[in-house]
Amino acid sequence: MTHNRSIMAATTSSLSTVYPLGSRVNERGALEVGGCDVVELAGNFGTPAYALAEDDLRARARSFMRALADRSPGGEVLFASKALPCVAVERIFVEEGLGCDVASGGELALALRAGFAPDRIYLHGNAKSPEELGHALQAGVGTIVIDNLDELEALARLGPEHQRVLLRVTPGVHTDTHASIATGQTDSKFGVALASAPDAIARIAAVPGLKLAGLHIHLGSQLMDTRVFELAAAAIASLGEFPVYGLGGGLAAAHVEGAHPPAIEDFVAAQVAAADRHLGAGRRLVLEPGRSLVANAGVTLYTVMSVKRSASTWVAVDGGMSDNLRPMLYGAQYEAQVADRLLQSGGSGEHCVLAGKHCESGDVIARDVVLDAPRAGDVVVTPATGAYCHALANNYNGVPRPPVILCRDGDARVVVRRETYEDLLAREQPGDDADDGA
Numbered sequence: 001m002t003h004n005r006s007i008m009a010a011t012t013s014s015l016s017t018v019y020p021l022g023s024r025v026n027e028r029g030a031l032e033v034g035g036c037d038v039v040e041l042a043g044n045f046g047t048p049a050y051a052l053a054e055d056d057l058r059a060r061a062r063s064f065m066r067a068l069a070d071r072s073p074g075g076e077v078l079f080a081s082k083a084l085p086c087v088a089v090e091r092i093f094v095e096e097g098l099g100c101d102v103a104s105g106g107e108l109a110l111a112l113r114a115g116f117a118p119d120r121i122y123l124h125g126n127a128k129s130p131e132e133l134g135h136a137l138q139a140g141v142g143t144i145v146i147d148n149l150d151e152l153e154a155l156a157r158l159g160p161e162h163q164r165v166l167l168r169v170t171p172g173v174h175t176d177t178h179a180s181i182a183t184g185q186t187d188s189k190f191g192v193a194l195a196s197a198p199d200a201i202a203r204i205a206a207v208p209g210l211k212l213a214g215l216h217i218h219l220g221s222q223l224m225d226t227r228v229f230e231l232a233a234a235a236i237a238s239l240g241e242f243p244v245y246g247l248g249g250g251l252a253a254a255h256v257e258g259a260h261p262p263a264i265e266d267f268v269a270a271q272v273a274a275a276d277r278h279l280g281a282g283r284r285l286v287l288e289p290g291r292s293l294v295a296n297a298g299v300t301l302y303t304v305m306s307v308k309r310s311a312s313t314w315v316a317v318d319g320g321m322s323d324n325l326r327p328m329l330y331g332a333q334y335e336a337q338v339a340d341r342l343l344q345s346g347g348s349g350e351h352c353v354l355a356g357k358h359c360e361s362g363d364v365i366a367r368d369v370v371l372d373a374p375r376a377g378d379v380v381v382t383p384a385t386g387a388y389c390h391a392l393a394n395n396y397n398g399v400p401r402p403p404v405i406l407c408r409d410g411d412a413r414v415v416v417r418r419e420t421y422e423d424l425l426a427r428e429q430p431g432d433d434a435d436d437g438a
């Protein structure tokens with residue numbers, strides 16, 4: 001198994017391979033992403049900011065589409081939009097021919113705005129509200145992935161007509177990932193356990209207006225080992241034969257150099273082989289990659305606010321857990337560089353703790369990064385932040401959420417604007433203002 005081959009080759013050799021496709025160090029010594037100098041981006045759009053390389057998004061989408069079409073024609077690749085719920089990004093995936101996985105009414109609204117054909121949208125979620133189910137029916141969402149029997153009853157009460165559904169099953173498979181993102185085990189909050197699945201299948205069949213097309217599994221995220229698909233496909237084979245199988249997402253992304261997730265081609269090949277062997281050749285396979293499509297397309301730009309040299313060197317930047325929760329949630333690791341003094345891989349510099357601005361000691365973006373003489377005012381870049389960073393962004397400490405900037409061939413376009421203090425105040429109710437007081 002190797003890192004994504006075609007994608008690595010396009011990154012300049014002096015840069016870590018986790019930067020977006022086509023990234024380079026320019027004549028000024030600054031990082032360029034999508035042909036844009038990131039120090040200039042920071043100057044023009046402020047920090048913190050997410051910058052995305054459009055070509056990288058398209059390249060990975062094409063790799064997935066080709067990998068599936070070559071091995072299992074008639075299948076479908078969906079973008080798991082929770083990884084980067086952003087209309088402009090979703091529109092790129094519409095153009096590349098992907099469908100969309102949404103996990104809430106809000107993600108459904110974004111997907112519709114992006115232009116996904118409703119028929120190509122799959123609605124997920126373990127606690128869908130009747131309103132969300134109603135919206136999905138109204139919008140003509142192609143497939144609802146039923147998670148549990150209460151949801152089935154709620155859906156039946158809405159009187160669906162010709163609604164295609166899949167049943168999400170937890171196959172009882174353990175994966176090599178963090179407990180917070182493992183979902184294939186029997187005791188999971190998602191889906192019905194294997195033992196309960198026959199009953200759920202019978203109940204779905206008894207609801208007029210629902211058409212059970214097949215089964216769905218999602219084993220977990222940040223998966224490095226593809227052998228779990230063999231176990232999972234073998235497990236669900238006992239539930240009968242279906243025309244459609246949703247195999248979920250989960251392919252790991254490399255956040256730091258030296259992490260070598262399976263290549264897209266190898267991951268898809270393993271999924272298809274497992275399905276062909278245990279579920280029968282020629283089934284319609286539906287894949288739902290999230291992070292592996294978008295993580296490496298993105299970088300986050302910060303400005304250094306202070307450098308404190310004590311037992312450690314603490315480099316504090318103007319963002320942190322409000323724009324990247326993953327280190328705090330999963331112990332995720334990141335690299336960092338001063339954006340116009342990039343060290344060669346393994347180059348010597350100062351070992352630093354990259355700390356955020358939030359009122360938590362745990363607000364640390366990276367525990368040990370090597371930076372070239374960091375000082376206040378430097379722009380620092382953390383690569384591989386395209387997935388689950390914008391998605392998990394929040395307003396802790398009243399910090400406005402960063403913009404998303406799409407970069408291609410040297411053009412930079414703000415596709416999600418920076419939040420403002422006015423945005424933060426907009427939901428507060430009139431009557432509580434200081435000047436309304438007695």
Ligand SMILES: Cc1ncc(COP(=O)(O)O)c(C=O)c1O
Binds near residue numbers: 124250290
């Ligand atoms: C049902 C489902 N499909 C796909 C995904 C995408 O996973 P990943 O981003 O790891 O590819 C998730 C992630 O939570 C999921 O729950």
